[in-house]
Amino acid sequence: MEIIDLNNFLQRFKLNTMHEMSIAMNLVDLAVQTAKQNDAQKINSMVLEMGSLTGVVREALEFCFESACKGTIAEGAKLEIINIPGNAVCEHCGHRFSGDQVAVPCPKCNEYVFNIQGGRELKLKSVNVD
Numbered sequence: 001m002e003i004i005d006l007n008n009f010l011q012r013f014k015l016n017t018m019h020e021m022s023i024a025m026n027l028v029d030l031a032v033q034t035a036k037q038n039d040a041q042k043i044n045s046m047v048l049e050m051g052s053l054t055g056v057v058r059e060a061l062e063f064c065f066e067s068a069c070k071g072t073i074a075e076g077a078k079l080e081i082i083n084i085p086g087n088a089v090c091e092h093c094g095h096r097f098s099g100d101q102v103a104v105p106c107p108k109c110n111e112y113v114f115n116i117q118g119g120r121e122l123k124l125k126s127v128n129v130d
Ligand SMILES: [Zn+2]
Pocket: 090, 091, 092, 093, 094, 095, 106, 107, 108, 109, 110, 111
């Protein structure tokens, strides 16, 4: 059995919780809307594609998701998160590289000028309903 000290948990994510809470609420809203448009009574699970450069803390989002679902047809639903790795092209040397942080230099030429090509996605991919 695992016991989580809620206070510690919240404190750990204090800086990010507002952000994740609004994401979770938007996510649940969208899923509920989608489900209702399809005459569904209950949401069992949903799949979220999340880029690793979004800055979203996965644990915080999962935690907020649970409370965002309360009182909706998504209550008790499972959240599956698919991680999309960060991907960038260096504008200086054209090198394509992946990474999970924005503030890193190009591994080839050490410049900081690059275009982010992927990793900023935050997309509801599917909703599983009854
Ligand atoms: Zn470069």
